[in-house]
Amino acid sequence: MSGSHSSPTQSQSLNDDINALSVDELDRLTQNVLDETASTRPLLGETSPLSVLREEYERGSATFLKQIDYLREKGYTHFRRTRGDGDCFYRSLAFVWVESLMVSPDKAFEASKALSLLESSLDSLEAAGFQKLVYEDFYDALANLVRQIASPAADGSTLTLSALLAAFQDPETSNSIVVFLRLLTSATIRVDEDNYAPFLFHPEIGEPIPPREFCENFVEACGKEADHVQITALTKALNFSIQVAYLDGHGNDGTVNFVEFQIAPPEEGSPPSPVLLYRPGHYDILEKH
Amino acid sequence: MNRAGSNQSPALRRLMTEYRMLVSQGAPDGMFTAGPISESDFFTWEALIMGPKDTPFEGGVFAAKLTFPSDYPLSPFKMKFEPPLFHPNVYADGNVCISILHAPGDDPTMYESASERWSPVQSVEKVILSVISMLAEPNLESGANIDCCKLYRDNKAEYERIVRQSVREQLGL
Numbered sequence: 358m359s360g361s362h363s364s365p366t367q368s369q370s371l372n373d374d375i376n377a378l379s380v381d382e383l384d385r386l387t388q389n390v391l392d393e394t395a396s397t398r399p400l401l402g403e404t405s406p407l408s409v410l411r412e413e414y415e416r417g418s419a420t421f422l423k424q425i426d427y428l429r430e431k432g433y434t435h436f437r438r439t440r441g442d443g444d445c446f447y448r449s450l451a452f453v454w455v456e457s458l459m460v461s462p463d464k465a466f467e468a469s470k471a472l473s474l475l476e477s478s479l480d481s482l483e484a485a486g487f488q489k490l491v492y493e494d495f496y497d498a499l500a501n502l503v504r505q506i507a508s509p510a511a512d513g514s515t516l517t518l519s520a521l522l523a524a525f526q527d528p529e530t531s532n533s534i535v536v537f538l539r540l541l542t543s544a545t546i547r548v549d550e551d552n553y554a555p556f557l558f559h560p561e562i563g564e565p566i567p568p569r570e571f572c573e574n575f576v577e578a579c580g581k582e583a584d585h586v587q588i589t590a591l592t593k594a595l596n597f598s599i600q601v602a603y604l605d606g607h608g609n610d611g612t613v614n615f616v617e618f619q620i621a622p623p624e625e626g627s628p629p630s631p632v633l634l635y636r637p638g639h640y641d642i643l644e645k646h
Numbered sequence: 647m648n649r650a651g652s653n654q655s656p657a658l659r660r661l662m663t664e665y666r667m668l669v670s671q672g673a674p675d676g677m678f679t680a681g682p683i684s685e686s687d688f689f690t691w692e693a694l695i696m697g698p699k700d701t702p703f704e705g706g707v708f709a710a711k712l713t714f715p716s717d718y719p720l721s722p723f724k725m726k727f728e729p730p731l732f733h734p735n736v737y738a739d740g741n742v743c744i745s746i747l748h749a750p751g752d753d754p755t756m757y758e759s760a761s762e763r764w765s766p767v768q769s770v771e772k773v774i775l776s777v778i779s780m781l782a783e784p785n786l787e788s789g790a791n792i793d794c795c796k797l798y799r800d801n802k803a804e805y806e807r808i809v810r811q812s813v814r815e816q817l818g819l
Contacts, residue, residue, distance in 0.1 A: 487767055488767075490660070490663045490664060490667060490769065491719075491766065491767045491769065493663075494656050494659055494660055495656075495766070498656075528717075529655065529656055532717070532720055533656055536720065536766050539766075540767065573762065573763060573765065577765035577766070578764070578765040579720050579721075580749070580751075581750065581751075
């Protein structure tokens, strides 16, 4: 990628320059590059064919290519990108959750069930010690969207897929929903901390970390990525099963590991759980069309 | 939309709620007051902080300007003592350096990982209460005013004398 056209001396001096940077400076440089790519991308994009993703890896890792082909063999045809801002898991999950309510056969029933679940989740938020002023606006952002699934807005329209996408691309709405899901995840861990504590580790150091500290630093804070514990807590809080497909370049057989975050055994004839596509450090949405 | 004023930005809505609660309930023990400087700009507040008892700051009232970003409370606000305050965790220009005003990972002075951080669950009240305990107990691990840190460590009596002196001057004594 870098320096393919520069002479050896030039790239040597570039290397020297980079070596001269302190760890901090290097981190900042990397972060700047990440921020730039991250901030030009929509928070959540249109659906694109998997061939687009495949093209990105054509000059790179053969394992990734095999794994993408494996996904296509399994019938997955499209994916939907989220911005790589550390909030991608929560944003993807929120989107597939509302989308799954919208496309369900009895959407009015599913939406009202979801609304009462959201309402009762406020009890956990209170129990976890969050003040109402901290969560009410964020709660409204998500609840209003779910409400629109079945109740017509002032102009008589109900939520469409394109309005849903627009809501998730609007920073105010989209980020408010992300924050609400972060608070809900945190509350779920905090009120059930005995069960979660054995699984809480500092993501960088790997040492055990107390639940309060884990939640403050790695759940409630914006931009902090989610891992298994957060996924488990949030899918449980929303009573919503998902799968995560790990496109991580691991394994030589080119298969992709699907991990189920299952709340209850699926009912007969129910559609398969939505799939998030994981690549190291990032979640997108995987789709079959 | 089910609440009044929901056409306003989330930041403005949140700031109005926080202000309303501070006005109606007051700060614990009347330790501080805070609110917008003018009705026309809810994103710039002034806080008046009473010097905590049994510290050299006792008896003083310290003014600080709070500046809120448009994406508050996703991002933290900034807090600046005007005039600047002589304290290990306050920069010479008056800006406050405290972990609760920084998101995790955003580490100007390498706070300990266990220290309290900014996230949308914090509020003006929580931050100012943290600043008040910081006045009583400076954190030398993450100093902002290095000279003041040194003085505090090497000659605490002199540090306290300077602070008391400035409180008296402020009161016109």
